[in-house]
Amino acid sequence: MPDLAGLPPDRVAALPPLPYGDPEFSSRLLREQTDTTTTDSSRPPAVVERQLAWLRDELPEWRAGRVHHPLCGPGAYVAALGGHGLTAYVGVDAGPAVVQHARRRFAGQDHIRFVLGDATDTAIPPGEPPCDTLLLTYDAANFFAPHAFRELLGSLVRGLRPGGTAVLDLRLAEDGAAGFDEGRRVHRRRTGSVFRDGPHLLLSEGFTAADGALLGHRIVAVDDGPGGRPPEVFHSVLHVPTAAQLTAALTAAGLEVCVRGRPFAGSDDPNLARHLVAARKQRTTRRTLPWRQP
Helix, strand or coil, X not given: CCCHHHCCHHHHHCCCCCCCXXXXXXXXXXXXXXXXXXXXXXXXXXXXXXXXXXXXXXXXXXXXXXXXXXXXXXXXXXXXXXXXXXXXXXXXXXXXXXXXXHHHHCCCCCCEEEEECCCXXXXXXXXXXXXXXXXXXXXXXXXXXXXXXXXXXXXXXXXXXXXXXXXXXXXXXXXXXXXXXXXXXXXXXXXXXXXXXXXXXEEEEEEEEHHHCEEEEEEEEEECCCCCCCCEEEEEEEECCCHHHHHHHHHHCCEEEEEEECCCCCCCCHHHCCEEEXXXXXXXXXXXXXXXXX
């Protein structure tokens, strides 16, 4: 396998993403996402509550209202948003098992819907009113290359009402490379992981590229014992903007940053080394008049 640290940035960015839509992978991911003892694959309820409480402290006038939540996971945010003025919720996720779990959990609550689909499918169903809050949580904004993120954000913001709020939980360059700078490690998993069922080894290699604009891991899953299944290789890559680059992307989408900070500053958990950014959709759209020859 090639040395990831030595690959050009474009080749790193082109590595295949994790197979979130694969049914078996989705089932294993759900097991990890519903484990409240770890922050490896999702935000546990206590973390979500603390994030939202921090946001309300910083932005007292914010209320969730109607929420659109691409890459929503198994529904951890819905329960917490109930205490912050939630009136309706649409979550979108590519994982079949994740969506099925969320639908069962909130069955009978007609104002809460979970849709199986791709985050880039941003079309608003006919008759659907604009949302009050757009959520992009746990690195969702980091999954996309800069040009793709700008396109996605522009599409999503069209479904946000003027004066509505976009909330992003993401990694910025200012957060450093914690969790990605540990080099190569071996982890023994006796009861399975998101990458494989049963006892196995995970050979993990963290890497940085493009002066920290790309952070990622290569994970090789190997059965722990003779006569096992062939090894499988997975890649997870985050596109990490600076605060200035993120602000420029939000501004280009018609959003104005009103809050940016670290709810978990001082934590030694690298999965919490993230920023929470809130940006409000401008009530009037600025138009550039065509240039004319004098």
